[in-house]
Amino acid sequence: MRALRRLGIGAKLVVATVFVLLVAGVPVERLAARDMETALLAEHSPRAAVDAALWRSRRAMLIGMGAVIVVAISVGAATTFFITRPIRRLTRFALAMSEGDLSTRAPLRGSGELRQLARALNHLTSELSRSIADVRTERDLLAGILDGMSEGVLVLDRDGRIVLANRALRAMATLGEDALGRSVIEAIRNARLTEAIQLAGKRDEPVDVEVELGRTLPRRLLVRVSRRKSPAGGGHDARGPDHDGASAEPGLIAVFHDVTDLRRLETIRTDFVANVSHELRTPVTAISTAAETLQLGALQDPHEAAEFVDVIDRHAKRLRHLVDDLLDLSKIEAKNFRLSLAELDIAPAIEHVTHLLGEAARRRRVTVTVDADALPRARCDRRALEQVLMNLLDNAIKYAGEGAHVTVKARSLDQQVTIAVADDGPGIPPHHLGRIFERFYRVDAGRSRDLGGTGLGLAIVKHLVELMNGSIEVESAIGRGTQFTVRLARAA
Secondary structure, three states, X not given: OHHHHHOOHHHHHHHHHHHHHHHHHHHHHHHHHHHHHHHHHOOOOOHHHHHHHHHHHHHHHHHHHHHHHHHHHHHHHHHHHHHHHHHHHHHHHHHHHHOOOOOOOOOOOOOOHHHHHHHHHHHHHHHHHHHHHHHHHHHHHHHHHHHHOOOEEEEEOOOOEEEEEOHHHHHHHOOOHHHOOOEHXXXXXXXXXXXXXXXXXXXXXXXXXXXXXXXXXXXXXXEEEXXXXXXXXXXXXXXXXXXXXXXXXXXXXXXXXXXXHHHHHHHHXXXXXXXXXXXXXXXXXXXXXXXXXXXXXXXXXHHHHHHHHHHHHHHHXXXXXXXXXXHHHHHHHOOOOOOOOEEEOHHHHHHHHHHHOHHHHHHOOOEEEEEOOOOOOEEEOHHHHHHHHHHHHHHHHHHOOOOOEEEEEEEEEOOEEEEEEEEOOOOOOHHHHOOOOOOOOOOOHHHHHHOOOOOOHHHHHHHHHHHOOOEEEEEEEOOOEEEEEEEEEEOO
C-alpha cells in the first residue's frame, strides 16, 4: 500500500485498468472455453447443434465484454472522481489566489505530485503575500515622503503623460484629481514649462527653468527637469526597444522649488539698498556742498556762513534720524528689541508726547486736542508706546497742513484700550492705504523729504505695536483727513 501511495496519477490509472481487465477477463475466458469444449466433444452432433454452440459462445463473449466495459467504466469513473477531487481543490485555490485572496491555503492531502503541487502553491502564496506587503510598505513610505515634501514633484511617462503629482505640486499648480493621465500643457498650461520638458527629453543633462504658476496668488517656481533612471539601473542610457519595437524610455521627473519668498526678499533687499542710498545721498550732498561753499570764502561772510551752517546742521540731524530709525528697525526685525510689558496709564504718555511736540505744532499753527480721561490701564511698554505716539502725532502735525486740527482720543472698548490720532488734513488716496506701513513707502515722496521724513516711521510703529501684542489700522478719505487707531490689551 505504501508503494501504491507513492505512485503518481498516471501510474495509478494504469494499475487500476490492468486490475479491472484481469478481474473481468477471467470469467469471460472461462465461459467461452466451456462452450467451445462442449461443441468439440459433440462432433457427432448435427450441424445445427454446432451452430447453436457457436452462437452461445459468441453471446457469452459479447455479454462478457459488455460486462467488462461496464465494470471498466465504473471503475474508471470512480478512480477519476477520487483522483481529480484534490485537483479540483487545487484549482479552486489557484482561482482564489488569482483573484487576490492570499489568505487561503491549499490542503495538503493525497500523495505524490498533488501534495508537492499543493506545497509549492502554498509557498508561492506566502512569498507573494510577503512581497506584496513589502511593496505596500515601500509605497506608503514613498507616498509619505512625497506628501511631506515642500518641493513639488511631477513624474511623467515616456509619452509625456502625468503619472504622479505630490501634494505640494497640486497646491502650487492647483491640480485636481483629473490631472493624472493628461499632458503637462493640458493640466498646467504653462508654455515655458512645456518647452523645458520637451528640451529635457532630448538632452542628457537636467534643464532648469523658472516659471510662474497660479492666477489668484501667482508663485515663482524654480523647476529642474531630468530623465528618470531606468528601473534596470542602467541610468538614462539604458534604453532599448520594448516588445513593440518602441523606445523603452522611462520618462521624466520635474522637481519644483517655490522661490516666491526668496524673490520677494531679493526685491525688498534691492529696494532697501536703493532707498537707503537715495536717502543718504540727499543730506550728504547738501552737507558736502555747504562745506565746500564755506571753504571757498562764504565763511568770511557772517550772514552766508550762518545760512550754510544751518543747512549742515539740518541735514546732519536728518542723517541722525535716518540712522536711528534704521538701527531701531533692524533691532526690531532681528528680535533684538526687548520690551518690558507692564500695566501702565495711557494718559501720562499722551500728555508727555504732546508736550514734546507742542512747539512743532505751534510753528505750523496746528491745534492738538487730547481726550484721554478716566482710562483703565493698558499692558504695554512705556518707551515703545511713547515712540509710537511720537511718530503718529508728528506725522499728523507735519502732513495735516497749517491751521489743521489734530485730535488724540483714548477709549476703553471691551478688553482693549484704543488710541486714535486723527487729523482733518488732505487725506490719503485709497490705493496707498495698503502699503502705508511699508519701509520707505511715501504717499508724497517730495513733500515727505522736504519735511524731514525718513519713510521708516510707520514701519517702526507697526512693529512696535505688534510687539506689544496690539494692532494698528488706518482710515482715510480725500479731503476729510486721516485717522490711525492703535489697539492695546487692557490690563487685567
